[in-house]
Amino acid sequence: MKKSALALAFVAMACAPEDAATPAGGDDVAAWEAQAARVTITRDDWGIPHIYGPTDADAVFGLVYAQAEDDYERVERNYLFALGRLAQKHGEEELWADLRMRLFVNDDDLRERYASSPEWLRAVMDGWAAGLNYYLHTHPSDDRTIERWEPWMALSFTEGSIGGDIERISTRGLETFYGAASPATAVVGDAGTANEPLSANVIPEPTGSNGIAIAPENTVDGNALLLINPHTSHYFRAEVQVTSDEGLNAYGAVTWGQPFVYQGFNETAGWMHTSTGADAIDEFAYEVVERDDGVYYAYGDEERQLEERTITVPYLDGGAMAERTFTVYYSHEGPIVRSDGGDWVAVKLMFEPVDALIQSYSRTKAANYDEFREVMDLHTNSSNNTIFADAEGNIAYFHANHVPIRDASLDWTRPVDGNDPGTAYRGLHSVEESPLVVNPASGWVMCTNNWPYSAAGVDDPSTPREADYPDYMDRYGENARGVHAIAVLEGRTDFTLDGLVDAAYDSWLPVFAESIPPLIAAYDADPAAAEAAAVSEQIAVLRDWDHRFGVESVATSLAIYWATELRSPGDASGSEQLAALAAASQTLADDFGDWRTPWGEINRFQRLTADIVPSFDDDAPSLPVAFTSATWGSLAAHGQRVASDTRRIYGTRGNSFVAVVEFGDRVRARAITAGGQSGDPNSPHFDDQAERFAAGDLRSVYFYPEDVEAAAEETYRPGER
Numbered sequence: 204m205k206k207s208a209l210a211l212a213f214v215a216m217a218c219a220p221e222d223a224a225t226p227a228g229g230d231d232v233a234a235w236e237a238q239a240a241r242v243t244i245t246r247d248d249w250g251i252p253h254i255y256g257p258t259d260a261d262a263v264f265g266l267v268y269a270q271a272e273d274d275y276e277r278v279e280r281n282y283l284f285a286l287g288r289l290a291q292k293h294g295e296e297e298l299w300a301d302l303r304m305r306l307f308v309n310d311d312d313l314r315e316r317y318a319s320s321p322e323w324l325r326a327v328m329d330g331w332a333a334g335l336n337y338y339l340h341t342h343p344s345d346d347r348t349i350e351r352w353e354p355w356m357a358l359s360f361t362e363g364s365i366g367g368d369i370e371r372i373s374t375r376g377l378e379t380f381y382g383a384a385s386p387a388t389a390v391v392g393d394a395g396t397a398n399e400p401l402s403a404n405v406i407p408e409p410t411g412s413n414g415i416a417i418a419p420e421n422t423v424d425g426n427a428l429l430l431i432n433p434h435t436s437h438y439f440r441a442e443v444q445v446t447s448d449e450g451l452n453a454y455g456a457v458t459w460g461q462p463f464v465y466q467g468f469n470e471t472a473g474w475m476h477t478s479t480g481a482d483a484i485d486e487f488a489y490e491v492v493e494r495d496d497g498v499y500y501a502y503g504d505e506e507r508q509l510e511e512r513t514i515t516v517p518y519l520d521g522g523a524m525a526e527r528t529f530t531v532y533y534s535h536e537g538p539i540v541r542s543d544g545g546d547w548v549a550v551k552l553m554f555e556p557v558d559a560l561i562q563s564y565s566r567t568k569a570a571n572y573d574e575f576r577e578v579m580d581l582h583t584n585s586s587n588n589t590i591f592a593d594a595e596g597n598i599a600y601f602h603a604n605h606v607p608i609r610d611a612s613l614d615w616t617r618p619v620d621g622n623d624p625g626t627a628y629r630g631l632h633s634v635e636e637s638p639l640v641v642n643p644a645s646g647w648v649m650c651t652n653n654w655p656y657s658a659a660g661v662d663d664p665s666t667p668r669e670a671d672y673p674d675y676m677d678r679y680g681e682n683a684r685g686v687h688a689i690a691v692l693e694g695r696t697d698f699t700l701d702g703l704v705d706a707a708y709d710s711w712l713p714v715f716a717e718s719i720p721p722l723i724a725a726y727d728a729d730p731a732a733a734e735a736a737a738v739s740e741q742i743a744v745l746r747d748w749d750h751r752f753g754v755e756s757v758a759t760s761l762a763i764y765w766a767t768e769l770r771s772p773g774d775a776s777g778s779e780q781l782a783a784l785a786a787a788s789q790t791l792a793d794d795f796g797d798w799r800t801p802w803g804e805i806n807r808f809q810r811l812t813a814d815i816v817p818s819f820d821d822d823a824p825s826l827p828v829a830f831t832s833a834t835w836g837s838l839a840a841h842g843q844r845v846a847s848d849t850r851r852i853y854g855t856r857g858n859s860f861v862a863v864v865e866f867g868d869r870v871r872a873r874a875i876t877a878g879g880q881s882g883d884p885n886s887p888h889f890d891d892q893a894e895r896f897a898a899g900d901l902r903s904v905y906f907y908p909e910d911v912e913a914a915a916e917e918t919y920r921p922g923e924r
């Protein structure tokens with residue numbers, strides 16, 4: 204079947220940044236200064252900002268100003284990604300990531316959506332842009348890619364936006380398709396993305412988070428408890444409190460640059476998001492044919508034409524700007540992103556930025572379950588499950604908030620037939636049609652990025668049953684952290700705030716509780732293989748191990764290096780397991796001088812620079828960390844996802860922000876942030892939380908004004924420092 208040629212134009216030319224046409228004028232500065240005069244920022248003794256403004260717009264002005272003070276580079280980076288403008292800063296290497304984003308996000312479209320937004324939301328976006336522009340005005344620098352922030356830009360990066368979902372689209376597949384002279388000449392290859400090699404003997408840290416809510420009947424003081432434990436890259440979010448006279452009073456983790464607290468709590472309710480295994484993104488494969496006036500595809504009994512659009516992507520080329528222009532194609536389901544066996548493949552994903560921002564912002568003001576549940580009807584949080592608790596004693600598990608209704612007989616893990624109208628979505632599953640648990644008899648709910656079918660315990664009648672839902676409702680299944688969470692939650696009625704911290708850092712490693720006994724049995728059952736492997740001392744150490752991590756634990760080091768060497772312990776023969784133990788022991792000896800190396804000598808926390816992609820040095824100071832990668836079922840996670848040639852393992856992902864919250868007559872909380880609040884190595888708050896973070900020693904949260912004032916290090920208005 205003939206395929207149409209892609210019109211691909213390349214233009215090398217000098218051009219100005221897209222936002223440079225409207226520099227700040229005197230009226231702008233006067234307005235910013237007037238708004239700044241209404242805002243106060245109090246930094247507590249950990250450098251955490253507590254922002255107050257009389258209106259929500261004023262408070263958001265201060266919120267983003269404070270974020271820019273702490274790490275403007277991360278703020279700007281998030282929006283360069285969200286707007287498809289990374290190549291303007293980093294050059295041609297980011298061209299395909301920018302094209303991928305621009306397939307969905309269009310500046311003019313966002314301007315129109317902003318203009319038609321509710322008045323209160325436009326005010327919040329106006330305050331957001333003003334706060335960032337005032338920061339640029341008061342902190343001039345030549346190293347700015349975004350020279351002026353516009354209110355509509357806030358719509359590009361909302362929770363429930365395509366920011367996380369879009370990364371499932373391969374830039375390699377996009378380059379193969381749109382980088383070729385025509386689709387007919389495109390070589391179909393691996394649709395995945397290449398990973399840089401990590402340091403030796405490191406399995407990349409899985410993505411994911413933990414959320415736990417405990418009902419009052421399972422607590423000593425009769426108050427609901429909430430664990431907020433996102434597993435993200437370190438320094439991905441900052442810790443803040445933002446307050447207004449219009450009902451805003453949220454504390455928690457804010458993703459750099461966003462105008463709302465992403466995971467956190469107010470005085471009477473709290474929420475924790477965990478990545479979902481529900482299918483919210485699908486691919487549709489089309490047989491296409493070229494005609495004189497374009498490219499067509501059959502759709503049932505009719506024929507439709509692929510829409511053609513032109514997208515121009517600016518990029519930095521040396522010291523000047525250049526452009527590359529693409530003609531791209533859209534079916535009625537979404538943009539074409541790759542080819543597969545001659546078919547053209549489109550991606551469909553949720554993009555409702557106005558509702559997504561409304562939902563993300565409004566839930567921070569929800570006072571109880573009923574108000575939070577009402578916000579969920581916007582159905583724009585496509586990538587997350589949610590754990591909830593409130594001061595009225597309610598706890599809840601909400602499954603993915605945007606799940607299309609589909610033909611359940613089809614395999615949605617692969618591209619479906621886009622030519623068949625039977626593959627079209629049939630609306631969205633309601634909150635009640637999705638797995639939902641509210642106030643279960645077990646007295647707890649949890650999610651560890653596992654399936655929803657153990658959310659309140661496998662035996663609890665409130666727990667959803669797998670047989671009642673289509674396969675596309677979950678793709679993750681159970682995981683080792685889910686098994687671990689059940690073990691620390693079931694049957695307990697004595698939880699306190701500190702007890703929930705203990706549960707969150709419980710040292711059991713369920714993967715090894717399952718895999719080490721067969722290794723020992725293989726040693727006992729095959730004397731010849733055991734003698735050949737020469738691991739009798741190692742087996743003795745593992746035989747006496749309780750499968751719990753610790754900085755002094757040699758067994759933890761042995762087990763992790765053994766499992767990493769083997770990759771799949773359950774699939775290996777006894778002799779292979781023993782040989783892997785011998786090889787792991789040799790690696791430990793080669794790297795550290797002795798296989799008897801305690802885990803804390805290997806697993807470290809280190810923060811040396813402000814670089815977004817960190818680097819590590821075995822000769823520089825670092826701290827021991829007891830908790831391990833989530834791969835092994837550790838609830839508190841510490842894993843590496845950055846290329847390194849070091850001997851030691853340096854955590855880059857896992858625990859980042861951790862908080863435990865108690866909702867009584869007054870909210871009470873403890874928290875910790877990886878490293879520290881500031882991204883500036885010269886700040887005392889760059890790594891002042893490092894020791895407590897590495898030890899799982901959470902600090903008290905200052906929530907009420909009198910507590911903030913007592914711990915205040917500095918109070919000022921934006922622009923005063």
